[in-house]
Amino acid sequence: MDEWKLQPARDLGLTGLERSRSLLRESGLVASMVRWCVWGILGVGFRLLHKLKVEGCENLPASPSFVMVANHASHFDALVLGAALPLAWRDAIFPVAAGDVFFERRGMAAIVTTLINALPVWRRRPGAHEINTLRQRLAGGNCIFILFPEGTRSRDGCMTPFKPGIGMMVAGSPVPVVPCHLCGTHDVFPPNRVLPRLLPITLRIGAPLDFTAVANTSAGWRQIAADLESAVRELMQ
Amino acid sequence: MTTESYEHLLGWWTAFDDPFVWITSVAAVVVLTASGIAIQLLKRSGRINAALFQDMWLRWKSWLWLALLMLIPILLGAAWVIVAVAVLSLLCFSEYARATGLFREKLLCAVVVFGVLALTFASADNYSRLYFALGPLIVGFLAIVTIPQDRPHGYIQRTALAVMGFLLLGHGLGYLALIANSAHYRSLLLLILIGVEANDVFAYCVGKTIGGPKLIPNTSPGKTIAGSIGALVLTTALVATLGHVIFHDTAMDRLELLLVLGAGMSILGQYGDLLLSSIKRDLGLKDLGVAIPGHGGMLDRFDSLVLVPPAAFHFLSLHLGPLNGAFAERILTGG
Numbered sequence: 001m002d003e004w005k006l007q008p009a010r011d012l013g014l015t016g017l018e019r020s021r022s023l024l025r026e027s028g029l030v031a032s033m034v035r036w037c038v039w040g041i042l043g044v045g046f047r048l049l050h051k052l053k054v055e056g057c058e059n060l061p062a063s064p065s066f067v068m069v070a071n072h073a074s075h076f077d078a079l080v081l082g083a084a085l086p087l088a089w090r091d092a093i094f095p096v097a098a099g100d101v102f103f104e105r106r107g108m109a110a111i112v113t114t115l116i117n118a119l120p121v122w123r124r125r126p127g128a129h130e131i132n133t134l135r136q137r138l139a140g141g142n143c144i145f146i147l148f149p150e151g152t153r154s155r156d157g158c159m160t161p162f163k164p165g166i167g168m169m170v171a172g173s174p175v176p177v178v179p180c181h182l183c184g185t186h187d188v189f190p191p192n193r194v195l196p197r198l199l200p201i202t203l204r205i206g207a208p209l210d211f212t213a214v215a216n217t218s219a220g221w222r223q224i225a226a227d228l229e230s231a232v233r234e235l236m237q
Numbered sequence: 238m239t240t241e242s243y244e245h246l247l248g249w250w251t252a253f254d255d256p257f258v259w260i261t262s263v264a265a266v267v268v269l270t271a272s273g274i275a276i277q278l279l280k281r282s283g284r285i286n287a288a289l290f291q292d293m294w295l296r297w298k299s300w301l302w303l304a305l306l307m308l309i310p311i312l313l314g315a316a317w318v319i320v321a322v323a324v325l326s327l328l329c330f331s332e333y334a335r336a337t338g339l340f341r342e343k344l345l346c347a348v349v350v351f352g353v354l355a356l357t358f359a360s361a362d363n364y365s366r367l368y369f370a371l372g373p374l375i376v377g378f379l380a381i382v383t384i385p386q387d388r389p390h391g392y393i394q395r396t397a398l399a400v401m402g403f404l405l406l407g408h409g410l411g412y413l414a415l416i417a418n419s420a421h422y423r424s425l426l427l428l429i430l431i432g433v434e435a436n437d438v439f440a441y442c443v444g445k446t447i448g449g450p451k452l453i454p455n456t457s458p459g460k461t462i463a464g465s466i467g468a469l470v471l472t473t474a475l476v477a478t479l480g481h482v483i484f485h486d487t488a489m490d491r492l493e494l495l496l497v498l499g500a501g502m503s504i505l506g507q508y509g510d511l512l513l514s515s516i517k518r519d520l521g522l523k524d525l526g527v528a529i530p531g532h533g534g535m536l537d538r539f540d541s542l543v544l545v546p547p548a549a550f551h552f553l554s555l556h557l558g559p560l561n562g563a564f565a566e567r568i569l570t571g572g
Contacts, residue, residue, distance in 0.1 A: 002341060004391025006398075008520055009335040015527050028331065028340035029347055 002142055020109035021099070021120050023133045027091065031114065035090040038115045042083040049198055050188060054084045056205035059178065064092040065143040066208065067170060067177045069228050071159040071236075072148035073186035076196065080182060081146045082116060084203050094119045095146040096134070121165075123151060131168045138175045145169075149225060157186035159236075162229040167214075167221025176208035179228055181235035204235040242568045245418075246316040246361075257424040257483055261431065262312065265304055273297055296531035303529070303538065311426050315417040316361065318426065322414040323357040325539065329406045332526040332534045336516070337398050345399040348375065348382050353407040360414035362569040365561045368415055372408050376400050405512075405543050406536075412546035418561035424483045425560075428476065429549055432499065433541045436472040436506040443467025457514040465507060472506070473499035488556045498552060505548055506541040513540035 010024035019025060046052035060066075068081050078095035085093060099120035103109045112118040121130065137143050147169075149162035170177055181204045189196040209231060214220040244251060253259040276297055280290040310317035330349055334340040352375035359368035379399045383392065416425055444464025452460040476499030477492070484490045489498075513536055517525065526534020554560050 004342070004388070004395050005338050006394060006520075007338045008522060009338070009340060012335055012522070013524065013527060026340070028334065029343050029350065032343055 017106050017109060020106075020113045021103050023119055023130065023137065025113065025117075025119070027117065031117070032091050034114060035093075035117060036087060039083055039085075039090050039093070040087055042079050043087075046080060046083050046201060050184070051200040052080065052083070053200070053202045054205065055202065056207075057084075059205045059207050060085070061176050061178070061208055064089060065138045065141055065175050067138065067145045067147055067166075067175060068180055069147050069149055069162075069166060069177060069232065070180040070182050071154070071232055072150045072152065073154045073157050073182065074189040074191070075153070076185045076189045076201070077148065077153075077182050078116070078118075078146050080185060080201055080203055081180060084205075085144065089144060091117075092142045092144045093117060093146065094143065096121050096148075098123055098152070119145075128168070131165065135169050135173065138169070139173065149228060153191050154186065155191055157190070159229075159233065162225040162232075164218070164221035164225045166228060167211075167224035168216075170211050171214050171216040171220045171224055172212065174210070174212045176210055177224075177228060178208045179206040179231035179235060180204065181206070181232050183236075206231055206235050238568055242363075245314070247314045249313045252312040252314075252423065255421065255424050257479075258312070258427065261424075261427050262308060265308060269297075269301055269304055273301070292531065299529045299531050307430055311423050315422055318417040318422065319357060319360045319414040322360075322411060322417075323353060325535070326353045326356075326407050326410045328528070328535045329410065329539060329543075330402050332528070332536050333402050333406060333516075336520055336522060336525045337402075339395065339398045339402065342383070342395050342399070344382055344386070345379060345395060348379050349399055349403045349407060351375075352378075352403050353411070356407060356411040357414065358569075360411065360418065362567050363418045363561055364567050364570065365415060365418075365559070368411070372404065375403055375407075379403065409543050409547055410539075412550045413542075416546065416550055416560060421483065425549075425553070428479055428483055429502070429545060430542075431479065432472055432476045432502040433506045433545055435475055436468050436503050437510070437541055439471040440464040440468035440507065443471070453511065456511055456518055460511075468507065469500060469503045472503035475499065476502055484557075489553065494556060498549070501548055501552065502545055505544040509541045509543040509545065512543065513537070 009026045011019050011022045011026055014022055070077060070081060078097070082093050082095060093116070095116055095118045097103070097112060097118040097120060099122040102112045102118060103120040109120075119134070121134075134145065138145065147166060149166040150160045151163045151165075154160055166177075182201070183204070184199055184201040187197065188199045188201060209227060211220075211224050211227075214224055238246075253262075276285075276290065276293050279285045279293075280287075285293070306321070310321040327350065330346075330353065331340070334346055334349075340346060352371060355371050355375070356368060359365070359371060380396055383396065413426060413429070416422055416429075419425060440460065441464065444459070444461040444467070447461070447463035447467065449461050449463045451458065452462050452465050473496055477495035480495040480498055481490060484495070489495070513525070517523065524533030525536045528535050529538055532538045550560060
């Protein structure tokens, strides 16, 4: 539980769409209750309809903050990862989503922020300022980022190389990064399908990696991306 | 539920039985229409520039919506007033919680929301004893609910903020819903809303016209002593005049009582405004939200209303007898 602070919401004074797009967004009681329902229903739904199997739960850190990274083959990926986490962490979960897909239109932005607390990253204009804001948010505690370092969904289900942006976020930081592998989500809901199939999904959670000793330089970022990519590939075996 | 209770709660068809209600409603429509036309004429004649027009037009549109949102529930019936007051309380508390950081304390916020819903139920049930009991009961609940979390650091501050939020924005504003259980609730509510909103306008206009020394510059740099006294004099006169019409041939229809009612509304309205200004200055904020374009948040608009309803309710009850006597108590639970 966080310490008490007499401090206004960091997104106070922002209007609807600005607030949805803000990386500093903070939510209250109603959003927390909505997410309790959403993550709870998704957890039950994936287990019943897709026979979701989660392996390696013991590898999850005892408490936030941490980052979960995984291969990306479907819009279901972030939902499966979030649904695998304990409901008590629901307010700390932030799937990091493509701004140009989910945050261009007011309605879609409202849906993804209200239901799953997604944060935007603008792929065509990612800035150091954005990454620093996310980094500070992680360092501030009680924060779980769900990230897909491939940058986009794989069209054929095969994992593509990780981009170094993840390294910018965690290099030299004590925040652990948990590699995960999702198996089956591409078959369930590939990019070219409108409706998902009822097929099984398996999530493998690996041991967290620590990048405190890695320099916050471009070489360090590439090393982190490569380390995480091999950790996820190992989980595929 | 008796026919009488049903008509009181949902009887929109009785809205204009009271001449004060239809005169006030027509006056509101006329004032809003005239001011809208005046702003457009000022723009077309070139007397105001585009930026000033945009600002005035934005404020006018906000006032239009606010007037409709305040007037329509009153005209529709007491049940709609009770629901509207609950929504207003929750929106105001939400802004207050986000401004003070209390929104991060979800357990305390949940108890305040529960308290507001319980107050709403008490009003809908016309169960005033429950309403009055909920004040100390919810305050006690707020005081103990976070103790099992074993987080003594910040206990006094966060609990005090939750108690203040509940008492001012839940229990205080909730008196408007309790007033909705009186026989002439439409005219009483209109009197309170007109008195409080006119008080703000009088203070602004007199203050801008006369100027002079500031009232309490560290808390609210824009307010002047002249504006405050002007609002006191004009609001007292307005409320006393309207009160004479509403309370004709009742125990309240005495000049000294009507003057006390008007002066009390003006003073408490101004203190409500200053109370929220104190909170904003303490937190270093200009506005508490962005819900109403041109005004700021809900609380920035309704701050003057926070202290008036309980005082008005008890003052009127003292002289007129219990205000909730329009129909039987406990209409939902039976008792």
